[in-house]
Amino acid sequence: MTVFGMGKHGNVGVKTQGFATPLERLRDVDVAVIGGGPAGLAAALGASRAGAEVVILERGKRLGGILNQCIHDGFGLALYKESISGPEYAERLMDDVGREGIRVETGAMVLDLSADKILRVNSRSGYSLVRAKSVVLAMGCRERTRDMIEIPGDRPAGVWTAGTAQNLVNLQNLRLGNEIVILGSGDIGLIMARRLTFEGMKVKGVFEILPWVGGLERNVRQCLSDFSIPLELTTTVVDICGRDRLSSVVVSRVDEALKPLAGTEREIPCDTLLLSVGLIPENELSKRAGVELSPATGGAVVDEMFMTSVPGVFSCGNVLQIHDVADWASFEGFVAGKNAALHARGEIPTRGTIVRITPGAGVRYALPQIVRRSAAGVDLHFRVTAPRRNVWIEARGSASGTIFFRRKFPRLLPSELQKIKLTTAIDEDLEVAAHD
Template identity: 45%
Template sequence: MPHHIDCDVVVIGGGPAGMASALSAWNHGARKIFILERNDYLGGILNQCIHPGFGLQVFGEELTGPEYAARYIDQLAKTSIEVMTETTVLDLTPNKKITAVNPEGVWEFYSESVILSMGCREKTRGMIFIPGFRPAGIYTAGLAQYLVNVEGYLPGKKVVILGSGDIGLIMARRLTLEGVKVEAVVEVRPSLSGLIRNYVQCLLDFELPLLLSHTVTNIFGKERVEGVEISRVDQSWQPIPGTERLLNCDTLLLSVGLLPENEISRKAGVSLCHFSHGPFVDESFSTDLDGIYACGNVASVFDLVDYVTLVSQKAGQTAAEYRDKKPIKYQLNPGSGVGLVIPQRVRQVDNGWLFVRPDQSFRDGKVQFRTQGKVFDKKRVAVCRPSEMIRYDLKNIHWPEEGGEVIVEIIGNPIEGI
């Protein structure tokens, strides 16, 4: 027979979102709480992020990833929250039965609330259709980061990085410090994808070249990467014939985006949103299924772990209190200039945040909120970028009396270059 457990809250995933939501549920009165984590350690991806830059919003100081994780691991130790590591959740039903396995057997949890906090995964080479051979030496940047920082393995000696997202930038610096030659960071957009501070600290300070409006169009080498062909791209990101050139390298790192990991959400039948790639959530990060919450990068990829913590605390609180929900009042959708908005549903505007991710970089812009064709609020933004979400307190938006669909859009001057 499977091990049978009845409990108040089960948190799936022990990364920053899982830890913050479990602690918040504890602080708001839930008592029988389980964190199920597939690795044999808590903290998730934070453990491989040995660079500083975490915690400015939450702790007002700059921490490394492991330090940030440690703060929550220490707090967990002071509670009776049960942490089960090496435990992989394989199934979740709409009525909140969770089935997991670990070396001790099969476990069934029957929980009042379930918090989804499985994080995200990296886009791979096949997903972006880079033609060429399939040799050794092609890694997603996050995988390479783990292998270098945690395992101590060096993937190559001469590397090209595709994508100027934060992991790509951080890895350019990290590998340089290990004596690896970074040939170039190649970015398909006309502007930087990651944070400016990472551009300055990881590329400029080490004089590493960034090639905007370029992409990798071929991979050479049958057994191990021997080089990549890069090409300039046009405005629709299509390679321009005649602009090909060869970069010799033995490694290609891909930092081409993250996707929320929602296999388990899908099994439960949680509705997923096409622009966030995570569940539809409201301001307390409830999904459309009663008692199932989604927080952190499983809901939508956040730019800062601090934001992951904030929204996860919210989810944990609601999961602990588990009260009747007000009806959905506003349904939010991204309009022009906006890649995503989270939450996509708003029930009450007195508490909570709205995160808006631009789909390109703008200067002198404004964020507009529209319903039925009419703008009901606008906010100035001097500069905004896809790498940095814009955060608003819901109560600071002048919501209309009547509910309905709300379009969030950004008008501004597009930035080309850094």
């Protein structure tokens, strides 16, 4: 292990002014949690309550992650049985973390993670190494940008991702502009439409390229309909205009292949464009450790313990799969953290024989992708590819055709992460599909 070699040899003659050199600073912990948002805080609690010595490494100045800027309510309905705001939800978890005596380092950025669970950390006190028996990945996600969806046009000021705008308005008291257009109907975009209306800005419309809304139904009603903000589906921004500052965008309807329809263009004067066009799990560290990723989720391939392809490395929250509700990211965290603690004590059996769960017709992905053979009571997450009504969800054995799960859902939306329980022991590969 190169890192240890460096540590040992680093001792030679490099003590200055009585301080240990950074290279000497190696700490051992049972469980290192990377990220202190809704998933990471819960993972730390899960691990600590299972008896592990835990450290949370948080890049930001304070714990809570994205919850700090999500000042709207609707959090906590599943975890605390009441509707609270993001900062309150974060503080409640932080209070528990404090009570547990869990070690927290903020301003600590994990620069590298190796497959044998050595973390290189740049923190307020300098560079150091952490050697963990288990690691929980809880780094969250990033927003898709203008470049990633390739909107042509000028490059003026005034184009923001919705989450950045949320940070600037809610935490830094900045005014973004006067006339706003929002592209994409993800939840953050819908919530920002209401938020900017409250701040006295004119939201001229929300445009969504798909024929359905990206965010939750309730947000369409309480964030758009309540304030008569127009929502146009199968419509996208095809041009951005403005020399120094954004002066207008051109929107166009799209055909079934999502290509702009000539002749349907319309110019909308505005000084600000917000993009709410999807989230991407932030897996740079996972890749460094050699964690296998799923193209469908953008997150790690995990088993029913939330363990990745690297033994002892677990994943939860938005770095694993994009969630529509923070509570569920936390529930994943509690389980992943507990299992990380068990792994640290050598109490998680090696995988042995595995079976695979794959998505079938109408299902975008199913998670976990891998299950230990004969595991029972597995919580299975899935998303559908398109909105469906009165649809059967079926988990069927690929070899025998045995039905492991079958239930009719009155309505399923791609925006909603669904969770079902497979009560019986799984002893063959499964396919999860949606049927009329």
